[in-house]
Amino acid sequence: xxxxxxxxxxxxxxxxxxxxxxxxxxxxxxxxxxxxxxxxxxxxxxxxxxxxxxxxxxxxxxxxxxxxxxxxxxxxxxxxxxxxxxxxxxxxxxxxxxxxxxxxxxxxxxxxxxxxxx
Amino acid sequence: xxxxxxxxxxxxxxxxxxxxxxxxxxxxxxxxxxxxxxxxxxxxxxxxxxxxxxxxxxxxxxxxxxxxxxxxxxxxxxxxxxxxxxxxxxxxxxxxxxxxxxxxxxxxxxxxxxxxxxxxxxxxxxxxxxxxxxxxxxxxxxxxxxxxxxxxxxxxxxxxxxxxxxxxxxxxxxxxxxxxxxxxxxxxxxxxxxxxxxxxxxxxxxxxxxxxxxxxxxxxxxxxxxxxxxxxxxxxxxxxxxxxxxxxxxxxxxxxxxxxxxxxxxxxxxxxxxxxxxxxxxxxxxxxxxxxxxxxxxxxxxxxxxxxxxxxxxxxxxxxxxxxxxxxxxxxxxxxxxxxxxxxxxxxxxxxxxxxxxxxxxxxxxxxxxxxxxxxxxxxxxxxxxxxxxxxxxxxxxxxxxxxxxxxxxxxxxxxxxxxx
Numbered sequence: 001x002x003x004x005x006x007x008x009x010x011x012x013x014x015x016x017x018x019x020x021x022x023x024x025x026x027x028x029x030x031x032x033x034x035x036x037x038x039x040x041x042x043x044x045x046x047x048x049x050x051x052x053x054x055x056x057x058x059x060x061x062x063x064x065x066x067x068x069x070x071x072x073x074x075x076x077x078x079x080x081x082x083x084x085x086x087x088x089x090x091x092x093x094x095x096x097x098x099x100x101x102x103x104x105x106x107x108x109x110x111x112x113x114x115x116x117x118x
Numbered sequence: 119x120x121x122x123x124x125x126x127x128x129x130x131x132x133x134x135x136x137x138x139x140x141x142x143x144x145x146x147x148x149x150x151x152x153x154x155x156x157x158x159x160x161x162x163x164x165x166x167x168x169x170x171x172x173x174x175x176x177x178x179x180x181x182x183x184x185x186x187x188x189x190x191x192x193x194x195x196x197x198x199x200x201x202x203x204x205x206x207x208x209x210x211x212x213x214x215x216x217x218x219x220x221x222x223x224x225x226x227x228x229x230x231x232x233x234x235x236x237x238x239x240x241x242x243x244x245x246x247x248x249x250x251x252x253x254x255x256x257x258x259x260x261x262x263x264x265x266x267x268x269x270x271x272x273x274x275x276x277x278x279x280x281x282x283x284x285x286x287x288x289x290x291x292x293x294x295x296x297x298x299x300x301x302x303x304x305x306x307x308x309x310x311x312x313x314x315x316x317x318x319x320x321x322x323x324x325x326x327x328x329x330x331x332x333x334x335x336x337x338x339x340x341x342x343x344x345x346x347x348x349x350x351x352x353x354x355x356x357x358x359x360x361x362x363x364x365x366x367x368x369x370x371x372x373x374x375x376x377x378x379x380x381x382x383x384x385x386x387x388x389x390x391x392x393x394x395x396x397x398x399x400x401x402x403x404x405x406x407x408x409x410x411x412x413x414x415x416x417x418x419x420x421x422x423x424x425x426x427x428x429x430x431x432x433x434x435x436x437x438x439x440x441x442x443x444x445x446x447x448x449x450x451x452x453x454x455x456x457x458x459x460x461x462x463x464x465x466x467x468x469x470x471x472x473x474x475x476x477x478x479x480x481x482x483x484x485x486x487x488x489x490x491x492x493x494x495x496x497x498x499x500x501x502x503x504x505x506x507x508x509x510x511x512x513x514x515x516x517x518x519x520x521x522x523x524x525x526x527x528x529x530x531x532x533x534x535x536x537x538x539x
Contacts, residue, residue, distance in 0.1 A: 008319070010312035033503070050316065053165045053178055054292055055264055062154070064267040067164040067180045076320060083292045097184055115164065116180035 007044045009037040020045040049073035052082050056101070058118055061093035067115040068101060074108035082106035093118045123148040123197070124434045125213050125226035127204045127379065130158020131420050132411020132427040133232035134186040139431030140230070141195040145438045148224065149196055150215055152203040156190070157183030158234060160420070162261045165285055167312075171421035182420060207231075207383040211406050227438035230430050231380055231394070231402075231409040235373035235416060237282075245277075245369075247334030250341070256282040256370040263289060271366030275343050276300040277331050281309035283370025288317035290368070297321075298362050301329040301345055303352055306480065308508055310418065330354060331367065340365050375413045383407065390457035391415040397446070397464040398471040399433030400426060405442070408434045415459050415474070418510050425472065445525035450491070452532030454478055456507065463529065467520035473513040477505045477533050484535035486511055491528030495519070505533065 004021040009032065018031045018041035027045060029038045043049070051073050058066035068089075074082060082105050091101060095114050102112040124140045126133045129151035137149045155161065160168070163179025170176050177185070190196050199217065206214040211226040237255040245253075254262070254270050260282070262268045272295050276283045279302035287297045300318060305328050307314050318325050326345070332354045333344040342363040346354035375393040377385070386395045386403040393414040394402040400410045410430035411423045445465030451458045458475040473488065484505045489497035500513055513531070523529060 008311060008315050010315050015311040050320065051166055051176070052292075054289075055164055055267070057267065063265050065265055067178060067264065069164075069166060069178050079292070079320075083294075097181060115178045116161075116184060 005045055007041050009040050011036045011040055048076040050076055050079060052079055054083060054086050056086050056089040056091055058091045058093055061118040066091050066095060066118055068112050069115050070105060071111040071113050074110050078106045078108050082108060121146055122225050122227040124228045124438050125224060126230040126232055128232035128234060129156035130232060130234050131160055131186055132423050134190050135424040135427035136230045136232060136410055136431035137196045138189045138193055139428040140435045141193040143432045143435030145435035147196040149198045150202045150204055151200045154200055156187050156198060162264045164264050168420050172424055204379060207379050209384055209404060228406045228434035230434050231413055232411045233376045233413045235412045236376050238371040238374055240369055245331055245334055248337050250336035250339050252340030252365050253367045256286045256368050259286050259368055263293060269293060273364045274366040274368050275362055275364045276368040276370060278302060278370030279307040279309055279325060280370045280372060281313050283368060284309045284313040284317040286368055287323050288321055291321045297323050298364055299324045299326055301326045301331060303330045303348055310508060332359060334367055340367055343367060373416050377413060388461055391459060395461045397462045398460050399464060400430035401433055406437050447523045447527045447529055449529045449531060452530045454481060454533030455531055458531045463520060465525060467517050471515040473515060474510045475531055476507055476510050479537055481505045481533055481535040481537060484533055486513055486533050488513060488529055488531045490522055491530055495522030
């Protein structure tokens, strides 16, 4: 009948296993020791997001890779597609930390930014 | 005659933080770094999670390094020499270093050791098999991928569930490699829970607890590994052996504080941490020689490193200005504690003391107790629902509490609670 989904909360060392069960009055959350766990589980249940970090090719710098990150957490389901878009990017040095390299990466709504000066 | 500087060995997050603090406390600083740039291990840590406590938001390693580097460049009292290796340190605080300008012998008013850690290698972890190409420590794989743009292989097995191994399992997967699994010899993960979730669960990478690699196959290149379940004594059970084809083995078998310099200078090390014995100012048993960061003990978060390194920088500046501390209290680890840092307190204690300890085993309904050995004064206690070895416990001691402690006293730190069944 109902299918509870469980998440390990990452907010503190307790690592509560929090269950979210769809219900007629809205999702029912259980197993959390505090309010942060409920918030985390609901976010994970409806729209889990992560910041993607990695590197892209850079030319004209003393190292061949430029660390990059998304400007905001992106939907978990888009992580691998966004990672493949990184493969196609080539940046020319000099580049400043924080420079926007790609807008709306993998249709996530977030930008890809440089994470160091090179 | 120019003033002797405070010399700091290593310009990773610990050295950079100590340099800024020492400069603010009025000392001239010479910061020596063997790599081409400052930042240390942060330069290869492209993942985020750094600075949540210090700055209130999550930064990637390189961003955090840039922030610390700017703190140093805007303090003219700090001189930075990169491409400079420290070869030796003498008890009188003479530092022997080498760079492209030649050999240098520099006398220091105080020294701060901030060399960080090395990784446990395959040979130290005793992995049987031939010696094919394709066996990398997790940090080596991280540098190859993130700074050199090279993939270590296409199909990997990770041994060890410490944070570096978990991070690299995800990194390899994001770069298109197939990670067959993470194998951990202990019955519980060694890294932070948030990394088990965000690196393994997010990517469907299986975690095999109480498992190890029994053999590495392949003569020229790794061809596969035999994995096995282990018993409580960590002995592989031959009946459980299973062959996994792969071309790469990633080793995350632990970090070892790099104390070659410390040892040769005669700095006393604590066998429980593999780092120097220090007081709350991070001064070692040798006067005027301080230590901070992962060279003292492996920290869970770089934010804690920066805090302790600032104390070391202030302490070094204070020592350089001629102020010495008198009196000492021994901090002794009691039951349930694997290690506690600092291992001693210098008197008088003027600022609050940050004690960090690791529990020996997982404890539920835990009580951490810091108790004066003489029984004089009330103990300091902290309660927690659960404490685990991978997550160090922070206990704060106020100057008021420490006023009850006198030269020669002991402070015993112990943990009580319910252990695992």
